[in-house]
Amino acid sequence: MIRGKERFITQLYMGVDFTFIQISFFIAWFVRFYLINDEQLGAYLPRSSYFLWNLVYSISYLLVAFVIGLYAPKRRLKFAREVTKIFQAHLFSMFILLSILFIVKTIDISRIFLVLYFTIGIMVAVIYRFIVKQSLRNLRRKGYNRQFVLILGAGSIGKRYMQNLLQHPEYGLEVLGFLDDNRTEYDLDVEIRKKVLGSIDILTRILSERIVDEVVVALPLTAFPKYQQIIFICEKAGIRVSIVPDFYDILPASPHFEKFGDLPIINVRDVPLDDFVNGILKRAFDIGFSLVAIILTSPILVFIAIGVKLTSPGSVLFKQERVGLNRRTFYMYKFRSMKFMPESASNTEWTVEDDPRRTKFGTFLRKTSLDELPQFFNVLKGDMSVVGPRPERPFFVDQFKDEIPKYMVKHQVSPGITGWAQVCGLRGDTSIRKRIDHDIYYIENWTLLFDMKIIWKTVVKGFMNKNAY
Incomplete structure (x- = not known):
């Protein structure tokens, strides 16, 4: 049993993290100065200096990890969220280290070593925590x-x-029983009836006589006057309290609390990207990925531009108004794949199979999704993200928001070049409702690891789209 030893577990995690950072340090040192050794070794700092800066990084990591909640109880936390916190802790620790190196004017440190140190540190932490999490889940199942x-x-x-x-069962939570004043009014299942221990009045006695780790208040709103006394009794006994609101079934998503002055506010939809740190991480990733993508595809961009120009009269690029973050409109760029037409027509008409407006070269671009490449410039401008819900034209947004109640939720995050709906096959002429369901799932479950998964699926599945006309 680990009950009552949460503080010890936190200290143990911190000690293990510190140990694995040292292991990462020695692996990075060995790879850099023994496997990739060069004749410039003498130009770098002595080994003792590297140990000193490793200590600075290690302490910074433990402090940052503690502040962002990496050592908080995570029995019900998704592993993807834990991976995101690990990445955040290492990233901020590296920023701290680089800032200190800049302030003290220490420049003779191997950049390759720092990259290896940072990368190996994240990999080692993710692997060992995954093993620990899976081991604990297996133990709890047993x-x-x-x-x-x-x-x-x-x-x-x-x-x-x-x-x-x-x-x-992997959470390792067991229902000790129920307390309810109105149990005779319910049509209770036999299994639940056996677990009813009595009325709420005996709560104090139950907490003193039995081992209880958490009390979950699942009462109707009519019992609201009892909440204060229940919380008082539980906190007096040192027991955690959770409340399942009676209106949970009308909430569109998992809610979370925010503070507005001294008032607690229930936000009905938890959007991870509303968090400042998550937003910075995603934006940094978008900029880095887009720059690399533009550089790597620059020969293709030139080839497509020439192909568009030679196969039909008109501009190389086609820009179209789309609805983005917070319902603000922007102009999205594409390689032109159709013949010139009035803007009013392009903004209000769907592309259909065997569309006569397409050029032959444009048909190839749309089938291979190569016409989307200029959108990496939209990402650099900040209008779009690499991953997110696909943006739509204002004309159709006005139409869909009345037909599909949750349609406008997609505009709570930046639109993307690719998205969860697209890698799940919902592209082109497919169900708008299913697409929105996937978009909302992405919005509520965003992690940097999830973005990478979507990008990987986009690459693995290829860019060919049978529904693109």
Whole structure:
């Protein structure tokens, strides 16, 4: 059992992290100065200086990781979120190290070593934490390291909560029982009826007589006057309290609390990219990836530009108004794949199969998605992201927002060149509703690792689109 030893577990994690950073340091040192050794070794700092800066990096990492919550309990945290926090901790620690090196004017340090140190550190941390997480989940499935939950409310909310726990044995949470004042009014299942221990009035006695790790309040709104006393009793006993709101079924997504002055506000949709740090990380990734993509594809860009110019009269690039972040419009760039037409027609008409407006070269560009390459310049401008929901024309946005209630949610993040819906096959002439469902899933579950997964799937599945006309 690890119950009551959370502080020790945090210290243990910090100690293990420190140890693995030292392992990463020695691996990076060995690779740089023994496997990639060159004759300029003497021009770098002595080994003792590297040890000193390694210590600075290690301490910075532990402090940053603690501040961003990497050592907080994460029994129910998705591993992708944990990976994002690991990356954030290493990134900020490297910024701190580079800033100190700049301030003290220490420049004779191997850049290759720093890159290896940073990369290996992230890889080692992700691998060992994945092994630990999977090991703990396997142990919990077998009944070890369990935590006991007492549910207040045996109605539909409490029942739903217990069902969720049963579907996730890897969390290691076991329902100790239910307390409910109105249990005789419910049509209770036999399984739940057996677990009802009594009324809420015996909460103090239950907490003193049994091992309870968490109390979950799953009462209807009519029982709201009891909440304050329940929380008081639980905190007096040192027990964590969670509340499942009675209106959970009308919320469009997983809510989270924000502070507005001294008032707690429930935000009905958790958007990870609203977090400042996440936004900075995504923007930095977008800029770096777009610059590399433009440089690598520059010969292709020149070839396509010449091809468009030679095969039909008109401009090489085609710009079209689209709706982006926060419903603001911008002009999205593409290589022109159609004959010249009035802007009013291009903004209000779908492209159809065997569309007579397409040029032969344009048909090839659309089928291979090569007409989308100029959008990397949109990313550099900040109008778009590499990954995100695909932007649509204002005419169709006005149409879809009335037909599909959640359609406008996609505009809470920057639109992308590729997205979760697209790599799942929802491109071109496919269901708009399914596309929006995938877009909302991406918005609520964003991580940098998720972006990389989508980019990888885009590359692996290829750029050919059978639904592109």
